[in-house]
Amino acid sequence: MKVKYLIEKIEGEAELEFDFKNGLVDNVNISFPFYRGIEEILKDRDVMDALVITPRVCGICNHAHLIASVRAIENGLSKAGINIYLTQKAISLREFTLSCEIVHSHFKWFYLVALPQLLNLDGIKKPDNYILKASWASTNIVKALAIFSGQWPHASYAVPGGVSCDPTYEDIIQAEALVDEVTRFVENELIGMSIDEYHKAKEISNIKGDMATIFGMMAKQNMKEKGKSYDRFVVLGEHPIFQSGLYNKKYSNDISFAHIKEQTQHNSKAKSVTYKDMCYEVGPLARAILVKNDFILNLHDKYKDSALTRVYARLDETIRLLVYMKSLLANLNVKELSCTLAKMPKAFEASGVGIVEAARGSLIHQSIIKDGKIQKYNIITPTQWNLSSGTQKEAGVAVQAMKGSVSIKEATFVFRTFDVCSVCTTQ
């Protein structure tokens, strides 16, 4: 039996066509209906324009697109023989602002999507304060981001060779205060204990706050068994806090870009992407596995890549990033240069790749530049890895995870554990 379902409020919409067999989901066709043509819009434009246009791919992870596009330009310039290096200050600022965006996105996902959807699955009316919590926490952390980037969404403050801002200690102190406030929110509301106590907690059952609520609900829905996919993970972005590499039964740090393949899909404007012709999961769970985060590895040993492990990984990452962000600010040396590249070369040829870890996983920008102008631009988003219908050989990561669901409601919750973003998937 085939059932079509329009899934909405996922940064746009998607159409899921479920194939039920004996009352269980047997297959799902995922279709993202609209293509906006960002890659074509960039054609023949000045290379620097990419820093302004590409954030407009996505209202929620725009900053990650900015960082990916500046990395692509820098990679191209380096390969063209132009010396590119970043000061520790510039590196830390980019890390900080990108982390702010990831944390903000996780808050929105948790309070606007995960928790309400799970309560809905159980037929419980959700308390009104979830929107307030999402709003307060996300607003305050993007405020810290904007101190350095000028605004959120859609900043363009990362430029080849560094960043355009030149912060003072006063700016840093203001950002630190905001991170402290948001950390206090996490301790009071999300985990119901201090972050130190959290790191000492050995079992998820020891954790309190809203996290306890979601784990109670997930246990009830047997989410430790549901939502399992291929248990294959990839992390492509290079960051001090993450580890790039591959996990497929065993770890490998030997990644070749040549193995990444994009493919058009029948019935959808989104392209699927594979590594060595296999589907891999990207995102917080992949990052936790690759960085060998004990807490998550423990859960993973017991419950594999279930919905529970995936949800937990995203929340755990939120907490770890806040600690990381605090240390970035504490060690920021304002005396260093913000940007080391004095002038962009005028007419140059280059071909570069920029990869970052965005909220939902690895994001890739590729640009080919001729005469200082963009000849070809290609974007591969995290959600293309997770949310494609798959290849001829195997179903996509999220499709595999939804197989065996007893209802559309349950399947769409599993789907949403990947943190769906429609606009990124099709660009």
Next chain:
Amino acid sequence: MAKSTKLKILWLQSITCNGNTHSFFSHPDFVTLMQKFEVIYHPLLDSVYSLENVINKKLACDILVVEGAFRETGMQKANQEIYAIAKSYAKKAKHVITVGNCSTFGGVFRLYDTESIGGFCFNDETPNEAYKLFKKKLISLPGCPAHPRWIGNLLSMILSQRQILLDNFHRPLEVYGYNAHAGCPRSEYFEWKVDSKNYGHKEGCLFYEYGCQAPYTHANCNKILWNEVSSKTRVGTPCFGCTEPYFPKKDLWHTNTLMGIPASMPMGVPRRAYLTITGIAKSFSIKRLNEPIIKYKK
């Protein structure tokens, strides 16, 4: 259930990145503000109706907010053209608000196909067919994205029935009567023509070397600040003119010049006046403005 007397808001998206939705969500009083309205549909918030309900039923609506660029055909949701849906709700609504540059002028996404994609009521600066139908109730909030307070304050002004004065593009003067240059901490460098020579410094003006559009751009960004703390020019990024119909211009980081003189003059400034003032300013060298504001000790 008691019948709500609150004004009904319907937030519809077309060809968009959701940037305005997320911008507005960072309004510090977002929740309190939205509780004053009955939300028929919103891309993030729970609403009584599903998108399919909105598309297939004829619901009542007082304020229609549209986000994203439009095309007559080829942008469907639930098998219906979103442009037709938006028009049918616009006919009923008392107010039609276009949030963001895309829904106002066409913006970034218009560039994909300027023949068929445009704003809801304007294609760049040209009013289109829908403009004739809705001009009496149209309020434009261009920006990429619109500032959270532009959206929030406008909704509050509608609620409190305050007078909303508009410019030629139907942009509220309270916001767009200013230019983005007003309040820029670099304005002293603009006045004395001390140009920024490379990125990453708090000193120097971005107008001549880096394409800063602030002197041509209608917006109060540097008055009310982004996310309450900052603005592009405050962090050394030029203004890209995102509230204007020509956004995004080509070569966003470059200033067009004719024989060394900026091709466009700051808003309302005669060429001769600009050249005279610039000539005089440049004939002086102000030591303070050519030094770092803070000289940190090693």
